[in-house]
Amino acid sequence: MSAPEHSLPEPPRVFISYSHDSIEHCDQVLALAQELRRNGIQAWVDQFEKSPSQGWPLWCARQILDASYVLLICTQTYRKRFLGLEEFGKGRGVKWEAKVIQNILYNEENNARFIPVIFHESDDNYIPETVRDASCYLVSPCTGSRGSAQLRQRLTGGKALPPLGIPVREEAYLQRDDVSVPTAEVWEWSLRGIEKKLDYLWGGERNLDRKTSEVLDRIEKIQNIGTVYQIFLAAETRPRIRVTVKERLNDLLARHIPFGGREAELKWLDDFVSSRSSGYLFVTAQSGFGKTALFAEWIKTLPHTSYDVCYHFISRVDGVPHEEFALLNLCQQLAAFHQLGGELPTRTVELRSLYPALLATPPPARRKLIVVLDGLDEALNWTVGPDLFPRQLPEGVFVAFSAREVSDAGTMLV
Helix, strand or coil: CCCCCCCCCCCCEEEEECCCCCHHHHHHHHHHHHHHHHCCCEEECHHHCCCCCCCHHHHHHHHHHHCCEEEEECCHHHHHHHCCCCCCCCCHHHHHHHHHHHHHHHHHCCCCCEEEEECCHHHHHHCCHHHCCCCCEECCCCCCCHHHHHHHHHHHCCCCCCCCCCCCCCCHHHHHHHCCCCCHHHHHHHHHHHHHHHHHHCCCCCCCCHHHHHHHHHHHHHHHHHHHHCCEEHHHCCCECCCCHHHHHHHHHHHCCCCCCCHHHHHHHHHHHHCCCCEEEEEEECCCCCHHHHHHHHHHHHHHCCEEEEEEECECCCCECCHHHHHHHHHHHHHHHCCEECCCCCCHHHHHHHHHHHHCCCCCCCCEEEEEEECHHHCCCCCCCHHHCCCCCCCCEEEEEEEECCCCCCEEEC
16 A cells, blocks of 8 residues: 555644724734735634624634634734723723633743734834733734744744635624623633633643632632623723722721730731631620720721721611621622622622622732621621631631620630
């Protein structure tokens, strides 16, 4: 038998991510895609696509996850949208692509396939910081250039490939940035896609390190919260949820002025959060021991530390003993901390289930959270039960709460 013929190498699949700066800029991007295809590179751009049945957000995510390489066409507008600095409602396409790309970069901890490309030397200043350390290529889509040749060499590995057909240019891309924001389906699919890509890159082994697990857990929990309560990351929906009702506690905090003689207890609180990755702290003492004053003073010191703080004081004297106000206050603060946007539910039963869901959500990268809930015994016509305390807190989350003791001496229980 004769030896089998060598099959042609599989053409690399390349997706081009860019902002719709102008018609001329879109024309340049199209010319680049066409030139790459003439050189045997399977380049894809939104201008080749009729309005996708699954919607643009899901189409974008699939293009990025399926691509061998993603070219980032860097301009001032692109960088602004990629980093989430653009005003609300503009450039949603790039904003969404950036979230998928940055999640992959965070999980893989290296950049092997996201390539910055510029059409003008001055655009070198607008390469997003998350990919600035990668090799950048200055290309001239229409006339060719040394940078264009170097880019083709990078994408093909130096192999000569037969030319590919060039799809017809479609007009649907012009409405792409005006479509609705990513849905819960897109979040869920993107999460599965990132996990699948990681499995492939690591030989199919499900061996996520701690940081990767935390990121995926955060994405999944925020997606679940969005599905149930219709509140999503602010950049994907609407302005961040505002903290408004916490101001009713200002008089209570102001009344508890700094005091002396409690340095040991304050240090104990600080040591608790600094020596652990997460956990609960229960402070109990007789009436008049100063539990509220201790927590109030601690809260005043926390802005000068690396911790974010959310708090509520249940107090009949101050007129804030009710369940609805306590849960609304805590949910507003936690939603703002997690950078969520939308409208919080108004029914108490929904707030009661939302609060532990927010509490169980891992914090954004490199942030830590302390939640203070004082005066559980002051609750009026409701019970602060175990359903408000998730069994397992995520890393970087601490909950300190207090109530009157039932024995003779004040204690702090971990």
